Amino acid sequence: MTPFESEIKSSGPLSLGLLAYFRERQRNRVHELVLLEFIKSGMTKTQLAHRMGRSLSRVTKWLAAPGNWELDTVSDFLLAIGSAEIEPSLSYPFERAKRNYDQPEWLLSRPSPKQEDARPDPSELGLITPERPKKSSPSHPDLADQLRAA
């Protein structure tokens, strides 16, 4: 169960993180709704700006990203684009079926056990690699050598 799911299932107060996530998601959803309607309409941005009585630069910026739109702005957009209005309905994302496809098949999903030497041999990639400096022998005798000598 994801942290958001656990939170929804509990009866405690909703966290700031969950609220923020859904505010952003909602903002993106409303923006997408307006943008799809605009694309479907075949209108130009100039025509839309004229219809809304706004500057072209303002309308372009509004269409590009979900800013702090008020419901009034959304209403203006939908009316000007397609003589439309929002028909509110609700969806329940935590009750929908969970995805059973997470990523492309070629992609590893989790880190594998320690792979220090997983980086490919650069010669395979056509790179010239400088020779590693050979380890110099220690200046002091190894402990095992000392024991052997004793």
Added chain:
Amino acid sequence: MSIRDEVNRCIGTGELLVLRPALPSTPANRTIVVSAELHAQLIGPWGSAKDTIRWNRVRADLDWFIGGHLIVVSDDGYMKSLEPESEGIWEIACRNPKPSIRVFGGFTETNVFSALTWRYRKPLGAKGSPEWAEAIRECKAEWKKHFLVYPPHTGLDIKEYIQDDAIRI
């Protein structure tokens, strides 16, 4: 060898992680792999209420991409390619609330974005500033560190980056 092998090697070592949408019902129609550092920022825990709000909104924005929703590619849109476009470095803009954040990365192939670094927008200043150049340099360095000789995927048409539901405004 291919860039896919490099992506998998980095996932194997834990340098990169596949970002899973926070909602189990969000479909994975596109893919974002993120650096371990960025993943930690996205998952938390966070030290303040401000960061909690800020990073959960970034997470929602990245999940939006993964979910296969409509993506606007433009200066003021969801994402854009940074100059020079031939180098394939992109920014994803997470504008709300302030301070606005920019996530930097590139496409390893169509529909697969690798998000490697991030910066607050304000200190970057105007486009073309030394700070912007440094942010792009940093992302390019991270790219080379992870993907070696394989450059970011580039193309002429937006569909070569995002197969469906992407527009330029």
